[in-house]
Amino acid sequence: MVxxxxxxxxxxxxxxxxxxxxxxxxxxxxxxVNGGVFRATDGLQKEFGADRVIDTPLAELGIVGxxxxxxxxxxxxxxxxxxSGFMYGPFDQLLSHAARVRMRSRGRFTCPLVVRxxxxxxxxxxxxxxxxxxxxxxxxxxxxxxxxxxPYDTKGLLAAAIRDPDPVIFYEPxxxxxxIKQDIPExxxxxxxxxxxVLQEGKDLTLIAWGAMVKVCQDALEKLNNKYSVQLIxxxxxxxxxxxxxxxxxxxxxxxxxxxxxxxxxGFAAELIASINEKALLNLEAPVVRxxxxxxxxxxAKLENYFLPDVNRILKxxxxxxSF
Amino acid sequence: xxKKVLKDFEIEYLQVLDENGNCDEKLMPKLSNEEIKKIYEMxxxxxxxxxxxxxxxxxxxxxxxxxxxxxxxxxxxxxxALKDDDFVFPMYRSSGLLIARKHPIVQVLQYWNGxxxxxxxxxNVNNFPISIPVGTHMIHSAGAAWAAKLRGTKQISISYxxxxxxxxxxxxxxxxxxxxxxxxxxxxxENNQFAISVHRKDQTKSETIAQKAIAYGxxxxxxxxxxxxxxxxxxxxxxxxxxxxxxxTLIECVTYRMADHSTSDDASxxxxxxxxxxxxxxxPVERLEKYMRKKNLLDDAYKEKILKQSKxxxxxxxxxxxxxxxxxxxxxxxxVFAEMxxxxxxxxxxxxxx
Ligand SMILES: Cc1ncc(C[n+]2csc(CCOP(=O)(O)OP(=O)(O)O)c2C)c(N)n1
Numbered sequence: 001m002v003x004x005x006x007x008x009x010x011x012x013x014x015x016x017x018x019x020x021x022x023x024x025x026x027x028x029x030x031x032x033v034n035g036g037v038f039r040a041t042d043g044l045q046k047e048f049g050a051d052r053v054i055d056t057p058l059a060e061l062g063i064v065g066x067x068x069x070x071x072x073x074x075x076x077x078x079x080x081x082x083x084s085g086f087m088y089g090p091f092d093q094l095l096s097h098a099a100r101v102r103m104r105s106r107g108r109f110t111c112p113l114v115v116r117x118x119x120x121x122x123x124x125x126x127x128x129x130x131x132x133x134x135x136x137x138x139x140x141x142x143x144x145x146x147x148x149x150x151p152y153d154t155k156g157l158l159a160a161a162i163r164d165p166d167p168v169i170f171y172e173p174x175x176x177x178x179x180i181k182q183d184i185p186e187x188x189x190x191x192x193x194x195x196x197x198v199l200q201e202g203k204d205l206t207l208i209a210w211g212a213m214v215k216v217c218q219d220a221l222e223k224l225n226n227k228y229s230v231q232l233i234x235x236x237x238x239x240x241x242x243x244x245x246x247x248x249x250x251x252x253x254x255x256x257x258x259x260x261x262x263x264x265x266x267g268f269a270a271e272l273i274a275s276i277n278e279k280a281l282l283n284l285e286a287p288v289v290r291x292x293x294x295x296x297x298x299x300x301a302k303l304e305n306y307f308l309p310d311v312n313r314i315l316k317x318x319x320x321x322x323s324f
Numbered sequence: 325x326x327k328k329v330l331k332d333f334e335i336e337y338l339q340v341l342d343e344n345g346n347c348d349e350k351l352m353p354k355l356s357n358e359e360i361k362k363i364y365e366m367x368x369x370x371x372x373x374x375x376x377x378x379x380x381x382x383x384x385x386x387x388x389x390x391x392x393x394x395x396x397x398x399x400x401x402x403x404x405a406l407k408d409d410d411f412v413f414p415m416y417r418s419s420g421l422l423i424a425r426k427h428p429i430v431q432v433l434q435y436w437n438g439x440x441x442x443x444x445x446x447x448n449v450n451n452f453p454i455s456i457p458v459g460t461h462m463i464h465s466a467g468a469a470w471a472a473k474l475r476g477t478k479q480i481s482i483s484y485x486x487x488x489x490x491x492x493x494x495x496x497x498x499x500x501x502x503x504x505x506x507x508x509x510x511x512x513x514e515n516n517q518f519a520i521s522v523h524r525k526d527q528t529k530s531e532t533i534a535q536k537a538i539a540y541g542x543x544x545x546x547x548x549x550x551x552x553x554x555x556x557x558x559x560x561x562x563x564x565x566x567x568x569x570x571x572x573t574l575i576e577c578v579t580y581r582m583a584d585h586s587t588s589d590d591a592s593x594x595x596x597x598x599x600x601x602x603x604x605x606x607x608p609v610e611r612l613e614k615y616m617r618k619k620n621l622l623d624d625a626y627k628e629k630i631l632k633q634s635k636x637x638x639x640x641x642x643x644x645x646x647x648x649x650x651x652x653x654x655x656x657x658x659x660v661f662a663e664m665x666x667x668x669x670x671x672x673x674x675x676x677x678x
Contacts, residue, residue: 061493
């Protein structure tokens with residue numbers, strides 16, 4: 001066991017995979033000498049050399065495009081995009097190419113690449129660094145989308161992502177990069193992609209979140225002080241999401257609140273609610289409530305806290321559903 | 325059939341004022357004594373600003389800040405060659421440029437403290453909001469220059485970017501559009517040797533950034549970016565050429581980022597003190613002072629006066645900045661569309677009440 005926060009869990013996961021498979025390479029801006037702007041690749045270039053932990057030119061489209069080429073020709077690239085705000089340059093590469101390599105080549109070529117990127121607001125970062133775009137990437141068939149919320153899952157999901165035969169976006173919650181410490185195994189383990197995690201059992205209400213919002217939900221539940229019996233689900237994978245766990249819970253509780261920090265319109269809650277409506281409508285005691293950010297560009301630091309879902313808004317959402 | 329050489333190229337390097345303040349009078353651009361003093365005063369003002377903003381960040385009085393120390397000559401020298409209604413597309417490291425372009429200092433501070441209101445350009449100058457993504461704004465500059473050409477406004481458009489930005493496809497698309505449509509655009513690269521930790525030599529295999537212009541069919545020039553006269557001259561020439569309908573220019577200002585990349589960075593992880601000290605000798609302020617002393621444009625009294633004045637100006641702005649009222653949370657809804665959507669109205673009410 002080793003005590004680790006989320007950033008360190010990324011480093012452990014990368015180190016494990018670099019050591020295991022010589023075809024794994026880590027590439028991105030400032031990931032080598034500097035060890036990444038968040039130090040997620042700290043020390044790895046020293047350990048594995050500049051051919052395997054690679055400082056690239058400043059070009060996100062280049063990083064992802066080249067990773068596709070590396071992946072189709074036998075390598076296992078783990079690309080870092082410095083902030084999720086810079087994922088839209090390579091969006092074309094992800095959508096038009098990475099997601100379709102298997103389909104268009106009828107399985108002759110595959111694209112086992114991982115793109116890691118820190119996302120999420122709440123740390124007073126510069127504008128355009130922190131948006132939550134998980135539903136945009138989940139609207140691309142052929143890409144998997146993973147969002148861990150704690151160190152244990154981070155290492156386990158990262159290992160699973162690197163071994164996955166298809167492209168995976170690995171969204172790291174920047175806000176809680178260093179906020180949570182856990183004992184995590186030094187030996188290899190996996191957290192499967194596509195499996196949600198029931199963090200707390202409950203029978204009155206289902207509360208669903210992912211990434212940095214899981215911690216905010218936990219804080220809300222602490223404040224709620226067992227007033228209701230809440231089942232807390234950490235979705236962990238956005239695409240393909242774990243409908244089975246979600247539906248089983250909602251069928252049991254009949255009430256549901258979904259929290260995400262992406263804006264409301266076309267946020268991933270919409271997809272979850274549609275699936276609840278399709279498969280568990282008659283089990284519902286109340287309309288599902290979404291606690292999300294409003295439909296505006298993420299404001300600069302000064303107004304960030306008005307934008308993001310917080311404990312009070314989550315409690316308000318819970319009360320709304322419970323008192324329906 | 326013998327092989328033929330179809331094209332061969334040369335890239336000019338321009339320096340007017342050397343590190344010791346010696347000036348090549350033949351190359352010296354036409355500048356009155358008053359103009360030279362104005363340039364000097366602006367350079368001192370922004371240097372004082374830069375240090376103050378950094379200190380404030382360290383004291384928790386400002387958010388993340390990005391210093392431009394070492395790049396004052398590139399920013400002021402080029403700004404002085406522009407007209408107010410020319411279009412400027414700055415980057416995050418352009419705070420000095422913005423001040424030289426009449427952006428109120430209070431607002432520059434406001435921006436770095438996470439307040440959108442800081443971005444609003446004064447009505448009488450065309451300063452576009454700074455680009456936070458690296459390099460995505462150069463093509464806007466090409467577009468704005470194109471509009472100037474189509475509308476016959478006589479404006480030119482200039483974008484500022486770093487050496488790292490030249491690796492992006494955006495750079496090449498901007499240069500190509502500018503060349504193809506022969507627009508009045510100037511591309512000003514502040515090659516400060518680093519893109520965070522990545523050294524210029526690892527960014528591109530080209531020996532110079534200036535030479536990249538050749539491939540797009542227009543001129544590129546490399547200048548000593550710590551020599552304010554060289555930067556002024558190169559920009560003025562490029563601007564005059566653009567206004568005369570003779571197309572774009574790429575200017576590579578060779579300079580150095582004397583500070584960390586940002587207040588979140590620690591440059592000692594990737595560069596040595598010796599390297600920084602070597603560049604320190606090229607400092608844009610010192611050589612200008614030496615030159616001005618020789619020309620009797622500067623003595624100790626004047627130097628002190630300007631420093632004192634600059635500090636007062638900055639302190640006044642800081643006081644004003646610290647008295648500003650916090651932005652109204654409704655503000656985040658107000659500028660998204662000309663008219664708020666029904667969804668936004670509902671969300672605003674839900675979040676902030678009626
Ligand atoms: C598209 C994009 N990618 C990455 C970043 C993160 N980042 C900010 S500045 C920077 C280095 C830029 O270097 P350069 O273009 O040389 O300009 P400098 O900062 O040195 O002035 C990086 C990688 C960003 N802001 N935008």
